[in-house]
Amino acid sequence: MSNRIKNVSSKVISNFWAKLEQVSFDFVFKNGKTERLTHEVYGKNDGVAVLLYNPSTKNVILSKQFRIPMYVAGVKNGFSIEVVGGAIDPSESPETSVIRETKEEVGYNINQLQKVATIFLSPGLMKEQVHLYVAAYKDEDKIEKGGGLASESEEIEVLETNFLDALQMIENEEIIDARTIMLLQYLQIHKLI
Numbered sequence: 001m002s003n004r005i006k007n008v009s010s011k012v013i014s015n016f017w018a019k020l021e022q023v024s025f026d027f028v029f030k031n032g033k034t035e036r037l038t039h040e041v042y043g044k045n046d047g048v049a050v051l052l053y054n055p056s057t058k059n060v061i062l063s064k065q066f067r068i069p070m071y072v073a074g075v076k077n078g079f080s081i082e083v084v085g086g087a088i089d090p091s092e093s094p095e096t097s098v099i100r101e102t103k104e105e106v107g108y109n110i111n112q113l114q115k116v117a118t119i120f121l122s123p124g125l126m127k128e129q130v131h132l133y134v135a136a137y138k139d140e141d142k143i144e145k146g147g148g149l150a151s152e153s154e155e156i157e158v159l160e161t162n163f164l165d166a167l168q169m170i171e172n173e174e175i176i177d178a179r180t181i182m183l184l185q186y187l188q189i190h191k192l193i
Ligand SMILES: Nc1nc2c(ncn2[C@@H]2O[C@H](COP(=O)(O)OP(=O)(O)O[C@H]3O[C@H](CO)[C@@H](O)[C@H](O)[C@@H]3O)[C@@H](O)[C@H]2O)c(=O)[nH]1
Pocket: 016, 017, 018, 044, 045, 046, 047, 048, 085, 086, 087, 088, 101, 121, 128, 130, 152, 153, 154
């Protein structure tokens, strides 16, 4: 069963924000037959996402922003309710990236991160791995307005939401981002809030 993938080559189709490659490879099927396949692979740096939760007030911090892929899919006018997250800068560790994204997007200063999982969001298309975290916060940790970076044309609305209301938003399909659903359910399963 070893060495079933041979002669891998890649052609860059687009390299705008992230890279779209056409990857060709010989795939040896279980019956021993080899076929040359070409698949598209998309991705940039790996990503992070974090759900902030306040054990005292039972609130979580979510964000709302425009997502063009969602708009193109004809869903929710493109506005998505999500956890904090984004692409890791090349010089950063995942943890440093979470702390920076949290400040930029929602204005909180967090330091205690709890790792939940590393996931592929769409393994048939994307090579990006996303490192998921939860982090407890207090009201005093709010140090900036948040809202995203104007220099990157980000416009992020910060939503401080009761945890049970957030779970209800999964039920009624107001929240449809996979990372956000996973992390809300993680809090619920582990009774962290
Ligand atoms: N996605 C994307 N973003 C772009 C593009 N051009 C500019 N941007 C800008 O680049 C910034 C990316 O912000 P981040 O917070 O780093 O990323 P994100 O959009 O929140 O997260 C998305 O990408 C992550 C990294 O790949 C993913 O981890 C995450 O799941 C999500 O798809 C945003 O300001 C966005 O407007 C583009 O072609 N595509």
